[in-house]
Amino acid sequence: MRTRPLKKYGVVLLAAVLLAAMTGVAFSVTYTLRVGSDNVVMPDNAVVPVWKIADAGTDNVLRFPGPTLVGTVGDNLVITLVNGLPVDNVSTAGPGHSISLVIPGLAIPVVENPVGTPLPQQGPVFDNNTPPRVLSYTQLTPADNGTRTYRFALTKPGTFLYESGADPSVQIGMGIHGAVIVRPAPPNQAQAYVPTATNPDTAFDNEAVLLYSAIDPFLHHAVEDNTYGTAAFPSSIDYEAKYFLLNGKPYQNQADPLLPHHTPIPIGPVGDVTLLRFLNASSIGLAPSFLGTYVTLIGEDGNLLPYPRGHHTLTLPAGKTLDVLLAPAAPARNIPLIDRRVNVTNNGVYPGGFLTLLNMQGADGTGPATAFTSFTPAPTTGISPVLLTAAADDTATGGSNVVAAEWMTDNTVREGSGNRMSGTFGTTVVSDLTAYVPLSAVPADNTLWIRSQDAEGNWSLPVPVVAVRGAASPLVVTETNFVGGQKLIVRATSNAVPAGSDTLTVTGFGPMVYRSGQGIYEGAFWRVDARPATVTVTGTAGSVTAPVPFP
């Protein structure tokens, strides 16, 4: 038995139940978890050393946090730990890189080596000091590929956190943690708990694990450098989280701008009940807060509450688990879930951290298709600025209205922070996205980027637009300015030879004069009643239109 897919699994369960009933033997749910050291890359490209856990029985890929383990009340959860961490030869205090496992809320496991053979020594591990200090709550699995098996009796249903029982202030945060789902014994296996008369609604259609953790990169680097526990980094007393990860990822979770920056958590469609299993593996108390919906808290720490409780904001202390039912009313939408303790930055930069969207099935979770249309005139003429035209279409990507578009010189610019494009927004297809682009802004690789946004807030990925600049710049409008509600100033350069020999005219306003000291042509026009949206300058090389910004 392994992590089951979210969807209706009742038939599979029924078969399993019948099998169990026929044999009369308790299941053992067995996992082999391999621990190794690795890195995670944060959205600001910070590389943080972590410890990861792989499920050797499936794809054996190291993950942060560890895989979700699933069992049923009455099963034994048998976890064989393979500790692939290197031996810590530097730190003399503490368990070093030896690790162990506990599941708060379940009894201390029997530790075996090999499987089926309990170690002669069980229970906590102490060091050799006088008086001795505890190193681990359960027997240790040594580093450098030591192996131990931890046999837990699954005695109650609910959501639990498995975590290291050794040096927890370090090892849990480094990555030795994950979720355990314990399903009730038959016949309630498809429920979150065994329902009671006063808390009867424990059934659900979908479920999702929401595992919160946090990273103080200084602590992680100290562990990686083997300076943790030395005078250089004596303890976790100065712990201060900088990154806040939900299921191992913060908001804005991709450093690569060409990949989706956020992966919403899928939940059921309108009418479905989604069971959200909250777990807090961080060292800080959190307040998950839903915008636009209520949820029903039915259980905590593997205990069904006597009565369900409605909330929009939950209390999720460190180490705790909550079981929450979410059944949002129509329409299908993306439901924001924020930490109201506002740990919503990545190392201080908003948006980030514990900020996520729950994507209801049927909701629009994809930005519009964005396509380049034209430049006018072609950038190869060298005339600047040029009019960039593009189109956005959300018809096939959720059907929401297109509400914004922008162009950037760099695809790493955060969404919404680019140069806004104009257009007739408010329909699913907008074909008249325009912006004036000064050629001086085109980067050396001749590539600009465009993207658009729909009314649900989804942005498209950046689309490259190639703008090969002409070598010559025969006519460039360098500045347009509307001053004091009455004066229009236009400045331009021309490569006509000799300097100053061009004749430039601002359409509708008059001729420009050459300022030989600055090498520019200038037109200053008084008694202009209103700011013109654009001005057109005509010279021997042709015409160029440029926008006039708001004063």
Add this chain to the structure above:
Amino acid sequence: MRGTPYGKAGLGVLWVVVSALLFGAPAGAEIPGLTGTSFSLVATSGYIQNGDGNNLFFWGFADGNSGSVQVQYPGPTLIVNQNATVTVTLTNWLAEPVSLVFPGMENVTAVNPLAGGGIRGILAWEAPPGGGAVTYTFTAARPGTFYYQSGTNLDKQLEMGLFGAIIVRPTGFDNAVPANRTAYGDNTSRFDREYLFLLSEMDDRYHNQVEAGQPIDTTTFFPTYWFVNGRNSPDSMAEANAPSLPAQPYNALPMMHPGERILLRIVDMGRDQHPWHTHANHSLVVAWDGMRLTTNPALGSDLAELAFSVMAVPGRTSESIYEWTGKDLGWDIYGHAPGDPMQPFEYAPDHGVPLPVAIPDQKEWDPGPFYSGSPFLGVTDDLAPGKGNLNTNGSFFQIWHSHAEKEMTTNDVFPGGMMTFMVVVHPGIPIP
């Protein structure tokens, strides 16, 4: 026998209370705020004054319908009726986009947001800087205590003060009819007086950095100022709309007669939990987040739970009922002789029971500033020169505060911070 846990240290700073008690109108039966269905909130900046004399730059909301642009901390309390269609127009005069979200409201929409230059943010439609506007509308489907807050740059804008409370009156609410003066339309949430306790805190570094146009890193959060309804003690006890506190119009000075039911509406708009501690008695929590603690709404809040400290959680609201009669003190708070008539709600077993202490001569002890000269409710008596004198009605002062005791300071100075008093007033003395 002290009327207050304060020693002499509190005397100098607490004189403000005099003005509250003598001249002010600090509390009525209803929480002050804006009523109606259409509200205008203008986001802009200003300064608050703290009890240590330090001014802090903040961002807040002004009531755009008032004709004034007085920004306030917290924003105006919006009071609406259940099932009303509420519209709130946000106009943004700050230098970055601002939005509003309304947790607990399940059908918030922005009205034609593109028309006002609205920007679709991550969580909500945002009003662009420089006077941009977005109008939000929702149906106030449930009664209870709610709040609005910015949904943009959350860590910065909530620290800066962009939030305020919303109170939804239940269908049938009538402040003039005691039976219909309820939080949820049922007898278990009936109240005689109600008070808002909107709790928040500030890290002064961020406010100075934002004022200077510098970026802030909120992962280093270390609060130094704590507030009830936007004021720290002792300003929390000054009168509402005090001219000296133009950006902090709301006070927090609950007053009651013995036996009255006091509704506490607690909203935590800070980042930290605040155990709001009601000295002298527990309060009975009837609802969290606008959701009654009930097995069946027809039974009222039959699962209500007593709390000596109500745990205020960031983003969460609660209502609780507080009562006090002097029950179980073991002596008669009125100093009655056994044959005297009873006062309303007086605890009968203690009627006529003498104070079990012989009060020493006034030369031999040092009363606190709230001691009236008598241990009995509604009685004042002689005091040594310069002693007492802040309690001219012979009331009982019960300190209410965050039980995270560190939060009873104002930038490291005690007393201050998240603290005020519940004043129990003799039944014969009207409460304004």
